[in-house]
Amino acid sequence: MKKIKVLTDFLEPNDAVARQNREIFKKHRVLVLNLMSSPGAGKTLILEKTIEKLKKGFKFAVIEGDVATSNDAKRLARYNIPVVQITTESFGGACHLDASMVKEAMQGLAFSSIQILFIENIGNLICPAEFDLGEDKKVIVLSLTEGEDKPSKYPVVFRNADLLLINKIDLLPQLDVNLNLILKNTKKVNPQLSSVMLSAKTEQGFKKWLNWLVREYKSKSKLI
Amino acid sequence: MKKIKVLTDFLEPNDAVARQNREIFKKHRVLVLNLMSSPGAGKTLILEKTIEKLKKGFKFAVIEGDVATSNDAKRLARYNIPVVQITTESFGGACHLDASMVKEAMQGLAFSSIQILFIENIGNLICPAEFDLGEDKKVIVLSLTEGEDKPSKYPVVFRNADLLLINKIDLLPQLDVNLNLILKNTKKVNPQLSSVMLSAKTEQGFKKWLNWLVREYKSKSKLI
Numbered sequence: 001m002k003k004i005k006v007l008t009d010f011l012e013p014n015d016a017v018a019r020q021n022r023e024i025f026k027k028h029r030v031l032v033l034n035l036m037s038s039p040g041a042g043k044t045l046i047l048e049k050t051i052e053k054l055k056k057g058f059k060f061a062v063i064e065g066d067v068a069t070s071n072d073a074k075r076l077a078r079y080n081i082p083v084v085q086i087t088t089e090s091f092g093g094a095c096h097l098d099a100s101m102v103k104e105a106m107q108g109l110a111f112s113s114i115q116i117l118f119i120e121n122i123g124n125l126i127c128p129a130e131f132d133l134g135e136d137k138k139v140i141v142l143s144l145t146e147g148e149d150k151p152s153k154y155p156v157v158f159r160n161a162d163l164l165l166i167n168k169i170d171l172l173p174q175l176d177v178n179l180n181l182i183l184k185n186t187k188k189v190n191p192q193l194s195s196v197m198l199s200a201k202t203e204q205g206f207k208k209w210l211n212w213l214v215r216e217y218k219s220k221s222k223l224i
Numbered sequence: 225m226k227k228i229k230v231l232t233d234f235l236e237p238n239d240a241v242a243r244q245n246r247e248i249f250k251k252h253r254v255l256v257l258n259l260m261s262s263p264g265a266g267k268t269l270i271l272e273k274t275i276e277k278l279k280k281g282f283k284f285a286v287i288e289g290d291v292a293t294s295n296d297a298k299r300l301a302r303y304n305i306p307v308v309q310i311t312t313e314s315f316g317g318a319c320h321l322d323a324s325m326v327k328e329a330m331q332g333l334a335f336s337s338i339q340i341l342f343i344e345n346i347g348n349l350i351c352p353a354e355f356d357l358g359e360d361k362k363v364i365v366l367s368l369t370e371g372e373d374k375p376s377k378y379p380v381v382f383r384n385a386d387l388l389l390i391n392k393i394d395l396l397p398q399l400d401v402n403l404n405l406i407l408k409n410t411k412k413v414n415p416q417l418s419s420v421m422l423s424a425k426t427e428q429g430f431k432k433w434l435n436w437l438v439r440e441y442k443s444k445s446k447l448i
Contacts, residue, residue, distance in 0.1 A: 039262045039349050039378060040370025067350060069376045093380060095319065095350040123377070125263050126291060126319040126348055145369040145392065146264025152293045153347070154263065156317060168369065174398050176425070201400070 014131055017099035021106065021134025028111035031217045032119065034133050036157055037141035038150075039123030042167040044072045045200040046141060046209075047118055051079045053210060058217070061114045063105045065097040065122045072120065084108045088122065096127035099134055116217055125150065129157035136220060137162040144168045148181040155189045163194055165209060170199040238355055241323035245330065245358025252335035255441045256343065258357050260381055261365035262374075263347030266391040268296045269424040270365060270433075271342055275303045277434060282441070285338045287329045289321040289346045296344065308332045312346065320351035323358055340441055349374065353381035360444060361386040368392045372405040379413045387418055389433060394423040 025032045035043045051060050061082040064073040073085040084105040088094040094101075102119060109117070119135060121128040129138075140161045142150055145168055151158040158164070164186060172179065179197070186193055196212065198205030249256045259267050275284050285306040288297040297309040308329040312318040318325075326343060333341070343359060345352040353362075364385045366374055369392055375382040382388070388410060396403065403421070410417055420436065422429030 038264065038347070038370075039374055040367070066377055068379050069373065071373050071377065089379075093350065093354075095348070122350070123262070124319070124348055124350055126317065126346070127351070130317075143264070143369060145367060145395075146262075149293065149295050150263055153290055153295065155292050155313075171369075171395065171398060174395060 014099045017103055018132035018134040021099055021103055024106065024111065025117070025134060025136070028114070029221055030111055030114050030117050031220045032117045032133075032135040032137075033213075033216075034119045034121060034128075034135035034138045035141060036121045036125070036128045036138065036161075037123060038125050038143065038146060041123070041141045041143040041146070042200050043120050043123075043141050044075055046165065046167065046198075047076060047120060048079070049200050049203065049206060050210065050213065051076070051081060053206075054213070055079060055081070057214075059113055059115045061109050061117045063097075063102060063109075063117065063119045065101070065120060067093055067095070067122060082109055082114070095122060095124050096131055097121050097133060098131045102133045116213070125154040125157050129154075129160055137216060139163045139165060141165045141167050142182070144171055144175060144177055144179070144182075148178055148185060151182070151185040151189050158186060158189045158193065161190065161193055163196065163212060166195060166197045167200055169197045169204060170202045238323045241327055242356035242358040245323055245327055248330065248335065249341070249358060249360070252338070253445055254335055254338050254341050255444045256341045256357075256359040256361075257437075257440075258343045258345060258352075258359035258362045259365060260345045260349070260352045260362065260385075261347060262349050262367065262370060265347070265365045265367040265370070266424050267344050267347075267365050268299055270389065270391065270422075271300060271344060272303070273424050273427065273430065274434065274437065275300070275305060277430075278437070279303060279305070281438075283337055283339045285333050285341045287321075287326060287333075287341065287343045289325070289344060291317055291319070291346060306333055306338070319346060319348050320355050321345050321357060322355045326357045340437070349378040349381050353378075353384055361440060363387045363389060365389045365391050366406070368395055368399060368401055368403070368406075372402055372409060375406070375409040375413050382410060382413045382417065385414065385417055387420065387436060390419060390421045391424055393421045393428060394426045 068089045070085045077083045138161045292313045294309045301307045362385045
C-alpha cells in the first residue's frame with residue numbers, strides 16, 4: 001500500500017518534467033517516439049532496419065534505455081547517428097525510463113540536427129507504460145512468440161499506445177499462435193490502436209511501418 | 225533518488241514476511257518454486273505439462289500472479305489442483321509479487337495436502353528478482369526467441385536464480401540465435417547456474433527438468 005502511494009507522489013513531478021521535454025521537442029520540430037516491449041521482442045533490430053532504410057531522408061537520434069550493458073547503443077551507433085545510453089543499474093536498477101532520465105540524456109543531443117528521436121525504453125511491459133517521457137507517440141512492439149493474451153494481461157501499455165508493431169511474423173508457420181485473436185484482444189483494451197504486422201528479420205510488412213513513421217513526421221512538422 | 229530510498233525501506237518488511245512464509249512451507253514439507261520470466265516465455269505451459277506428467281506421484285498447488293486476468297489460473301485449474309490467483313491490478317498494477325501477497329494467497333491453500341507449490345510470478349525480468357517470497361528455489365524461464373544478451377542485460381534475475389530453463393528450443397532451426405552464447409553470457413553473471421534446454425510444446429528436453437524437480441523435492445523432504 002505504502003509503495004503505491006509513493007508511486008503516485010512520484011508521477012506528478014515526472015509529468016512536469018515530461019511537459020518540459022515536450023516543449024523542447026516541439027521547439028526543435030523533432031518527432032519523438034517511445035518504443036516499449038517485453039525483453040527480446042526486437043525493438044533494436046526494428047530501429048536498425050528503420051534507420052538504415054530512411055537515413056538518406058531523415059536525421060535520426062536514439063536515447064537507449066537498459067538496466068545494464070550498452071550493447072544496443074553500440075549496435076545503433078554503427079549507423080553514424082547520435083546515440084545516448086541510459087543505464088539504470090546506477091539508479092538502483094530502475095525498471096523503466098522516466099522524464100528526468102530522458103531530460104538528462106537530452107543534454108547530449110544537438111536538436112537542431114535531429115528530425116526523429118527514438119527512445120528505446122527498457123524491456124518491460126508493465127512499468128514503462130506509466131511514465132510520460134514527453135514523447136509524441138507510444139509504440140509497442142509485441143513479438144508473435146509471446147502469444148495471444150498479452151493485451152488482456154498487460155492492459156495499461158496497450159491502452160496508452162498509439163501503434164502496435166507485431167514483430168517476428170515470419171515465425172507464424174512454426175507457432176500455434178492465432179493472429180486474429182491477438183488483434184481481437186487488442187481491440188478490447190484499445191479500439192483505436194492501429195497495428196502493423198512485420199518481421200524485422202525478413203522485412204515483410206516493414207514498409208507499412210516506415211509509411212506510418214514518415215506520415216507522423218510530416219504531420220508533426222506541419223503542426224508547428 | 226527518492227524512489228530508490230523507498231524501495232530499500234520496503235524490502236525489509238518484505239524479507240520479514242518472506243521468512244514467515246518460509247517457516248510455514250518448511251513446517252509442512254512443501255517444496256516451493258518461484259518461476260520468473262519475460263511475458264510470453266511459456267511458464268504456464270511448462271507448469272501444465274509438468275503437472276500432467278507428475279500428478280500421479282505428487283500433490284501440486286499453484287499461486288498465480290498476473291497484473292490482470294485469471295487466464296492462467298483457469299488453464300491450471302483444469303488439472304484439478306488448488307490454484308490461487310493474485311491479480312495486482314487491484315494493488316495499483318504492481319509489477320511483481322511480494323511476500324505479503326503470497327502470504328495472503330497462502331490462506332486459501334491446505335498445506336497438509338500439498339507437496340510442491342509453484343508460484344508463477346508476473347511476466348517481468350526486472351522487478352520480481354528483488355523480492356524474496358519465501359520460496360526454496362528461483363527458476364527463470366527464458367524463451368530462445370529473446371536472444372543471447374538477456375543474462376547480461378537483466379543480470380539480477382540471472383544472478384539470483386537456481387535454475388535456468390531455456391524454452392521453445394524447437395524453434396532453434398528458424399532463429400538466428402546462438403545457444404552457446406546464451407550459456408556463455410549466463411555463466412558470466414552466475415557461474416553456478418544450471419540450465420536445461422527444453423520445449424514445452426514438443427516436450428524435447430522435458431525429462432531433465434522433471435528429474436531436477438523430483439530431486440529437489442526429495443532433497444527438501446530429507447532435510448526436515
